[in-house]
Amino acid sequence: MPLVDAIPWVRGRVGHPRRTPDSLFADRGYDHDVYRAKVHAKGIVSAIARRSTRHGSGLGTYRWVVERTFARLHGYRRLRVRWERRADVHEPFLKLACCLITRRQLRSLTSHHQ
Secondary structure, three states, X not given: OHHHHOOOOEOOOXXXXXXXXXXXXXXXXXXXXXXXXXXXXXXXXEEEOOOOOOOOOOOHHHHHHHHHHHHHHHOOHHHHOOOOOOHHHHHHHHHHHHHHHHHHHHHHHHHHOO
16 A cells, blocks of 8 residues: 555646546455455555456556566666665666666667658
């Protein structure tokens, strides 16, 4: 729940920023009625995968985006194991890696369309 509470303002209609998103996707690790109730109490529709269901419920479509990003970040050795104890030193390396990953993705998109 601290992660849900830390979500920044969500853009909506002009003058009416929302504090919470419309929906929340989560994997089987969060399959518990307590989490569903807490998310519902905040007015968020939850899509939390159930442990007893088969894979292929559709949640993986969104999950793989995050997993793929983590895998790309782990391609940078300096980020794979966090050697810096201070966040103000680690964060610039993380941002630089994100910029490089984005640049690589944009290059691959533009090369396919030429």
